[in-house]
Structures are given as structure tokens and as C-alpha cells.
Amino acid sequence: MNGNTWLAALALMLVAEGLMPFLNPSAWRDFFNKLLALSDGQIRFIGLASVACGVVLLVLVWG
Secondary structure (H helix, E strand, C coil): CCCHHHHHHHHHHHHHHHHHHCCCCHHHHHHHHHHHHCCCHHHHHHHHHHHHHHHHHHHHHHC
16 A cells, blocks of 8 residues: 555545535535534444444455
8 A cells, every 4th residue: 555545545535525515515514513412422432433334344345
């Protein structure tokens, strides 16, 4: 794995993260307003689940 792979991964993440606010900004804003109402524990669980899904996906791709 070289620097180009990391840059490509970063670029794809930015594209994925930017699609929702670009295509439907009001729904994106509503989603984040609901997210702000969650407790710290709920947000941590979402973060943990996201990390776990990412690790599983990496293992499936590179395993």
C-alpha cells in the first residue's frame, strides 16, 4: 500500500460524505439535529459500530 492508495481512500470518503449535503441539504440538517439529541453513550455506540463495520469491510476486501 502506498500513498496513492491512502489519497484515493480519502478522496472516496470525501465524495461519500459530500453527497448527502449536496443532494438534499434539508434532510442532512434534520439528520444532524436528531443526532445532537442523542446521548454521549449512543453516539459512542454509533462510532464503535462504524469502526467495526469498517474493519470488517477491510478484512473482506484485503483478507
